[in-house]
Every structure is written in structure tokens, then in C-alpha cells.
Amino acid sequence: MILGRERLDAAPVGCAGLLVIGDPHVSSRRPGRRKDPDWPAPVLAKLEHCVVLANSRDLAPLLLGDLFERPVEPDESLKSRLIRILKGFRHRPVANVGNHDIRHTRLSDGDSLAMLAVSDVLDAVPESGPAAHYRADGRLIGLGATPFGQAIPSEARGLFSGAESVVWLTHHDLAFGAGYPGAVPPQAIRGCALALNGHVHKRHAPVRIGDTLWVNPGTVTRGSVDLVAHVPAAVVLSGDLSLSEERLPHVADVFDLTGRQVAADASPEAIGRVESAFVSLLQAETATDLARSDDGALIREEIEAKFVRDETPEPVRAAIRSLVAAAVAKRGA
Structure with a gap:
């Protein structure tokens, strides 16, 4: 569904923890320098692995945004394959909305992500705010999310009655360590212990700002050569908010580096x-x-x-x- 208060009004989802999946960028269109003979098989295989991992360990999946590479994925066969995979999760995924998921400034009915949401394949968060709550390993966690282009709150206190901790999902140009033009430093969210950011595709060391530990797990899909050394991984979040990395199956040599690793001809x-x-x-x-x-x-x-x-x-x-x-x-x- 496209979430309003439905998950907040329902009983907390009981689970052993949460499985955080960064920016899959599912697409029928192969990224330019990838040389995989069968695309998007590598992306779908990673999601299938996440299903097995989540179900075997009773983890509720969270998508950090950019499930799709394009707002409207034209390949109906691919969407059917993706639906089958996502329906395999024991706990329905919650998906934040990334910039690649939307044609306009907000999620709309014409977007492929909205189609999956109204089909009850996943629950999409269209507006910034509280989204769901979980009882993970006996501890009550409140989950908030801010889609791309919307303001990240500075205050989360009082949003989740009885929650022992608050976790927030974002999909923003945030500067972790060495930033890049347009990126802004992450800010504290008072009352929020952990914030998980998508959008920035490389994994970065966590940064603590005030009450909030900011974590950027990186994408599970290496779509550009600047990610040649990136190891695709999901993150397991336990009820006590401890984090562990789960590397996903992948092939190291996937890029055609022609012209990128030879000396320039200066004649x-x-x-x-x-x-x-x-x-x-x-x-x-x-x-x-x-x-x-x-x-x-x-x-x-x-x-x-x-x-x-x-x-x-x-x-x-x-x-x-x-x-x-x-x-x-x-x-x-």
C-alpha cells in the first residue's frame, strides 16, 4: 500500500530484526559499462538472496529508495519477475521513495513503485514522517522515513508512543566524510538513535551527530565504474540497534574498463x-x-x-x- 497511518495503527510487526537494502536500481536497461551477458539477472539475484536471508532469520526488509532505475519501467516481464521476488518476503517490505522512483516531486499513480504499492507487494512511504513500528527481538522500534526531495526532520521525540528507539530512513545528498558538490552534512534528529541513508551509492563510515548515528550502506547494484571496488551488501539491524553487514553474491569483474585504465596519448x-x-x-x-x-x-x-x-x-x-x-x-x- 501507499502508506498513511495504516502501519502505525496496526500492531507492531514482530521480527528478530530489520534487513536494510540500499538502492537496487532495477531496470531492463543495462548500465553502460557493465558487461553482464544477462541483465538484470545480477540485481534480481541479489534481491532473491535478500529474501532467503530475511526469511531464514525472521528479518523485516527495508528499502532505502530507488527500487527502480526509471520511474516507469517499461518491461512488463521484468516487473512480474520483481513482484514474484518481493512477494517472497515473509514480512512485507517498507520502501522509501528515491529520486529514480518518481517522475514528479512526489510519488504518483503513474510511477512503477506506486503500482507495486497499490498491489500490496510492498508499502511505500510517500510523505516524510512516522511510517511503521516493529517489535524486534522484543524491543519496540519506531520507523520514520523521508523521501527524496523532502525535508529531513530535526525532531523525532514524541512521534512513536512507547518506542524504545527511533530509526529514520532518508534518500538524500548527504556528505559523509569527503563530500561532493551539492551534498550537505547530515544533521542530528533529536530523539532518533539511527538514520539510514540511501542515494549515496558508496558505503561510508558511520557518522554520529548529536543523538543520531548516520549510516550510509551504499547501493546493492554497481551501476557505474566509480563503484568498481564497492562490495554489495545488505545491513542487518538488531533490536538493540547493532548493525552487521551481509555481503551479497556478486562477481568482482563486471565493468568494461576500456579507455579508463590506459595512459592518455599526449602526442x-x-x-x-x-x-x-x-x-x-x-x-x-x-x-x-x-x-x-x-x-x-x-x-x-x-x-x-x-x-x-x-x-x-x-x-x-x-x-x-x-x-x-x-x-x-x-x-x-
């Missing part, structure tokens, strides 16, 4: 072949870069690198990214 002849205009990247109707990857990842890499080299203003970057997205969508139609 005058090579330099002379490099065109300086962005239009040269966007005009290739036959073009190898867009054709070589399902999602345009390779041409995006080239463009982003040029942005950095040329210190391109952000409004220009946004316009060019929009053009590339439209071109990729047109090819995939």
Missing part, C-alpha cells in the same frame, strides 16, 4: 583529433557512444569529463544533460 596528432565543441558529442546519430551502451553512460562520461576540464557553468551543464537524456530516451523508444 600532437592525438590532441589534434580531439574536438572541443559539445555538439560533436551530441551529433552522432550513428554513433558509437550512444549505441555502445543502453543508457548512454559512455557519452555521459565524456561530457562530464569535459565539464570538469572546461569549468562549465551549471546552467549550461543542466541544458546539455537534458539534451543527452532526450537523445538516449529516443533511441530506447
Whole structure:
């Protein structure tokens, strides 16, 4: 269901703990540099493993957001496969809403995540606030969540009557250690002992801010080469809020690193072949870069690198990214 107060008004879900799953990004479209012969089999296999793990240890699953790579997944067969997997959980998953799950600023009926929610495959949290409560290993835990683009609360005291601890899910650009442009430092949520963030795909060391321990488990799907060293893992949260990592089955060598691990050719002849205009990247109707990857990842890499080299203003970057997205969508139609 799309949650209101239904889970809060019902009895707490009894379980041994919670299983936290970061950003699956399920999609029929293979990420550009992944070289898996059968996509999205690796993503679905990880979710199937999570089902077995959760059921064998009586864990209630939590999805940190971006269950889907695109707000509207066009492959009906893939959605059917995903539904079968999610229905395998003994406890129905609670899903926070990520930026990839929504076409607009809020979850809406046209989004694939909403379809799963109204089909009672999972419970989606559409608005920031209290979402559910669990009796994990005999201890009452209140669960809140804030979808992407909504304000993370600074106060959680008094939101869950009788709860021994409060856990909050977020899906935001938060700076854990070395941040990146646009990221903001996590802030304390008074009365919340633990906050679990999606959206940031690399795993980071936990950070304590005031009352709140902030944890960023990272994605379970390595979709870009900056995650080449990332080990996909779910996180088990016990009733006493202790955390343990459960590594998921994966293959280490999954990226085509052609052009990423060789020295650059600095000869005058090579330099002379490099065109300086962005239009040269966007005009290739036959073009190898867009054709070589399902999602345009390779041409995006080239463009982003040029942005950095040329210190391109952000409004220009946004316009060019929009053009590339439209071109990729047109090819995939």
C-alpha cells in the first residue's frame, strides 16, 4: 500500500530484526559499462538472496529508495519477475521513495513503485514522517522515513508512543566524510538513535551527530565504474540497534574498463583529433557512444569529463544533460 497511518495503527510487526537494502536500481536497461551477458539477472539475484536471508532469520526488509532505475519501467516481464521476488518476503517490505522512483516531486499513480504499492507487494512511504513500528527481538522500534526531495526532520521525540528507539530512513545528498558538490552534512534528529541513508551509492563510515548515528550502506547494484571496488551488501539491524553487514553474491569483474585504465596519448596528432565543441558529442546519430551502451553512460562520461576540464557553468551543464537524456530516451523508444 501507499502508506498513511495504516502501519502505525496496526500492531507492531514482530521480527528478530530489520534487513536494510540500499538502492537496487532495477531496470531492463543495462548500465553502460557493465558487461553482464544477462541483465538484470545480477540485481534480481541479489534481491532473491535478500529474501532467503530475511526469511531464514525472521528479518523485516527495508528499502532505502530507488527500487527502480526509471520511474516507469517499461518491461512488463521484468516487473512480474520483481513482484514474484518481493512477494517472497515473509514480512512485507517498507520502501522509501528515491529520486529514480518518481517522475514528479512526489510519488504518483503513474510511477512503477506506486503500482507495486497499490498491489500490496510492498508499502511505500510517500510523505516524510512516522511510517511503521516493529517489535524486534522484543524491543519496540519506531520507523520514520523521508523521501527524496523532502525535508529531513530535526525532531523525532514524541512521534512513536512507547518506542524504545527511533530509526529514520532518508534518500538524500548527504556528505559523509569527503563530500561532493551539492551534498550537505547530515544533521542530528533529536530523539532518533539511527538514520539510514540511501542515494549515496558508496558505503561510508558511520557518522554520529548529536543523538543520531548516520549510516550510509551504499547501493546493492554497481551501476557505474566509480563503484568498481564497492562490495554489495545488505545491513542487518538488531533490536538493540547493532548493525552487521551481509555481503551479497556478486562477481568482482563486471565493468568494461576500456579507455579508463590506459595512459592518455599526449602526442600532437592525438590532441589534434580531439574536438572541443559539445555538439560533436551530441551529433552522432550513428554513433558509437550512444549505441555502445543502453543508457548512454559512455557519452555521459565524456561530457562530464569535459565539464570538469572546461569549468562549465551549471546552467549550461543542466541544458546539455537534458539534451543527452532526450537523445538516449529516443533511441530506447
